[in-house]
Amino acid sequence: MFIFQATCLKKEWCGHTLFENIHIELKNGEHVAVYGQNGVGKTTLLRGLCGDTPFDHGSVTHMVPVSQWAFLHQEVHATATLQDYVATGDHERALIKQQLETLTQKLEDPDSFKRYEVLYDRFLQMNGYNLDTDVEKCLHTVGLPPDTWHTPVSHLSGGQKTRAQIARILLQQPPCVVMDEPTNHLDEETITWLATWIKQYDGAVLYVSHDRYFLDETAEAIYELTETSCTRYEGGYTAYKQQKDLERKTQAAEAKKQEQERQALLAAIRNYQQWFQSAHKQAGQNDFARAKAKKNVSRLHAKESALKRLDESRIRKPQQSERLHMHLQATSFAGRTLLQATDVSFSYGHKNLFTDVTFSVNRSDKIAVTGPNGAGKTTLLKCMIGTLTPVTGKVSMSPQTKIGYFSQELDDLSAKQTILDSFLTLPGTVEADIRTLLGCFLFSRDDVHKQVRALSMGEKCRVAFLKLYLRGANLLVLDEPTNFLDIDTREIIEDLLQGYDGALVVVSHDRYFLEKIATRVLHVEKGRVDMYDSNYNAYREKRAQPRLNTAAQLRANEREHLQFQLTTLISATTEALSAEQETEIEELKARLRTLEREDKR
Template sequence: MTIIKVKHIRKEWNGIPLFADVSFEIAERERVLLFGRNGIGKTTLLQGLLGRYTFEEGNVYHGLPPKERGVLDQELEIGPDVSALEYVLSGSPEVDDLKRRLEQMGRMLQETGGSDEALVAEYGEVYERYLQLDGYGWEAKAEQSLSQLMLNPEVWTLPYRQLSGGQKTRVQLAALLARQPKLLILDEPTNHLDEETMVWLEEWVRNYPGTVFYVSHDRRFIDRTATTVLELSPQGCRRYPGGYTKYREQKEIESRTLAVQYRKQELEREKLLASIRRYAEWFQQAHLAAGQNDFRRAQAKKNVSRLHAKEASLERLEQNRVELPRAISQLSMKLEGEVFRGDSLLEMSGIHYAYGGVPALLENFNLTLRRGDRLAVLGPNGAGKSTLLKLIAGLLEPDGGELRMHPRTRVGYFAQELDNLPLSSTLLDSLLELPGMTQTEARTILGCFLFPREDVFKRIGDLSLGEKCRVAFLRLYFGRANLFVLDEPTNYLDIDTRERVEEALASYPGGLVIVSHDRYLHAKVANRLLVLERGGNPRQFTGTYEEYSSKDRSRVLTPEEQSQEGELQLMKLRLAQLMHSETRETVEEDRELMTEIVQLRRTIHERQ
């Protein structure tokens, strides 16, 4: 059964074309990812399918009525007094309306003492209908769904608008879980979710009995849920079976195949052009030599026939010419830090921190950050991850304990709220304030960060969240910090830009402390993990995210073990530096180099 069928739709935004000639079908039980760069129109396409926008051209067929569709909307607008539970209950409009009427009539009956017989009769009819629709069962299902999404009962009565981003997402997911519509349309369902909720969501989407059409930038989530990737571009869209990894593999094969076809065609084109030139020259020479001799003139004309045949072949080749895809602008960034030759960038010992009247987020907390550390901080929302980063960055003061920063440590802080940007400045002006910066250099740098031409005159406050995120990295670019403290650095970036950021962070020579819900980022960058838990002791794990995912994580490292692990990381960093160092000037120095390398390898092997 076809759930959605789209034919040749086109959409403009304020007169600017977003996409055109988009056609696709989604069948029952498919899980389809809508993929594309930021600004390509993914959310606009979803909103158009829901009837909230109109398309300039094309047709959309829906195989299901609106009541069978469920939507997760990042910009959901509901009344200021609607609680989380009330929003979930509104998923069954008739039951919700009957419940409200029963409550209203119940208050009226209390006021009249039950003397209004007409009101009593009406109450009985409404109550009977409520029972027929299993109203109490629906209430229980709504509460159960909120519980499954790890939302405590005290959150249920709070106004939806007052909830955090992660709580809002979970409330919407709870509403969909209760309703179980036949079609789910999800716009960034993984935003702001902690790992526990993310794992639950993956399982739910993978086993969902209906059809799922969604947008996401979480590559692991895509790999574990999508059956099809639908790539949206300004010129249309293409389908690729499987998840993100399989999509990337197919794109690479496609790119190599196109390159081979293009080279082959270019060689054929050169041969045809050479033949055309040669036959033209032969005709001219033979025509001049023939003079008025009819036989020779006829022979010369054979070259004209061959010339025309080659020209026809060239025309067919041009009509069916393989074009290489136009290069897409990509973020170009190399992060550098001030040279740091010390051992420890930062040490925290016996740290205590708590908000007023709330149990301590950090209690007797110890942490050492050394040169070469790439620490990923994991844990559920509310465990204190962002608080820890603010303590490290110096934005918060601990209530107790000691935090010692090396005098040469320079911290570069990236806040997920993006509220430390100069919102009133233009992009260009914010760079021209730097000493010695010229307009040409500023424009070049902004182009590397995907801000071309007239975009440089935009006010930072008017930029999208993804653009502000790139501006935040631009400020880190000039900070030359040797310790980056990054709170959700890739939240608003598309996948292509995330991968460029990962490459820059992986090659960054300084220390890193990262909080992120992007598991691909942890897998690519981190070599140490710190796991925070609400009400539990922090746990440290030395190794990659993939190793952490596959090993026993229950044991807590002692301070002595943490110190030993730090020394081990320093030795590994020293070994990497020696392995990539230049050849020494003398044989004796080369022998000393090899001796140190051998000793380091032996020591590292013994301690692992």
């Protein structure tokens, strides 16, 4: 049984065709992802299939009414408390409960009393008094603790809002769930939980996601949406990439073979033209010879017809995806440490987020900040850049440190400005140079005149990254930079940051991204901030190991830090070691030997 079938869909936006000739369908129980570049219209397609946005052409046949579907949106605008918001997932029970509470104040009125009796009987038949219990079960399932249940949804973090929506879906138990970027703002633990839930869910799921691991774990098929097509590929992201690679190789081989045939036809046409001209010239007024020469003309015409047919069915050589053609430059920095946090603590009211945090950010560091939602990762970043002041401790920076903050760039975008105008307001900018840079960032000639409010979130992120580029910062502080970016752009940004010679501190839950980028990991959880002087994979392995006792853990942390210092010191020295450097290296080695002996006791 189908959930829906859609044919020949077309949608225009601000005079521009987002997509056309789109055919897509979803069967009961299928878990299918929609994949495509930013701005191609993935969210618009989902909204149209759900009936929220009309298509300009085509038809959608809903075998299961949209009223029975559930939706997970990128943004939630709700003023209700968390518990009340989740309860609306069971619309009828929540509505009757609300009506009963209202009628309780009017029981002296006979009509109100009769209405109350009817609704009360219906409420009992629906197990209405179990609604609160069912809501609490769903909230526990998604990991939202009781101290958040009476908090307005608008006050929750991005990850908590996503969990709230999932809890609401759990209560509703719909036959079809539509999700737009469900992993955005979620921590790794919740992403893993959501993937498990989707795999076990019996209903249909249609969703947009750019999380490569998540697609591999959850997608049974992927629809690739482009401006002119919507092609289905079986399997997850890895299978999709393999099929696309094979498709490109096959297309390239066919295009090469066809080009060889074309060149052979062109050569034959040139030869027949030369033969005809030569034979016609030699024939003179000899009718027999002239008739014989005309045979070459008919052969020439046959070859020209064959060339025309070949060109009409010509297979184009596959084009490489557009790439960002740039290198992220950092302002020169002569010292070693750009930022030092010493005994930093921060709290909101009586809630301590972290205490006595000490770490440094050194030149060329690529530090991933990890931890569950609400642990204080963004707060820690804001303490680092000076937006927030620690309750105790201090954050000091070198006079040469120049910070670029991604979240700030995104927040400062003016919705009414065009992309081009938003850059021309920056000091020292020239229009020709800005147009060139925008082209490098995949914005075509006409795109630069789009208003910021017409951009997708992924396109806005590209604009914010370009502004970072123009800042020339030597310390980039990035808060969830890959959220809303399509996979092609994520991979480009990964390459860009790997080649960045400044320091980087980044909050992200994108495992692919962190595996490529991170050289150190700062983990924030339950008031603690622990530095792991290792890449992301090694950090995950260490986190999975059994916990050591306090003394052993302190030795392990110190040993890891000393080894990192030793490696940094040795690798940074290109000339002969000074006496001071040799002494420092020997002291580090001696301390490592002492720790090794203590571990063996």
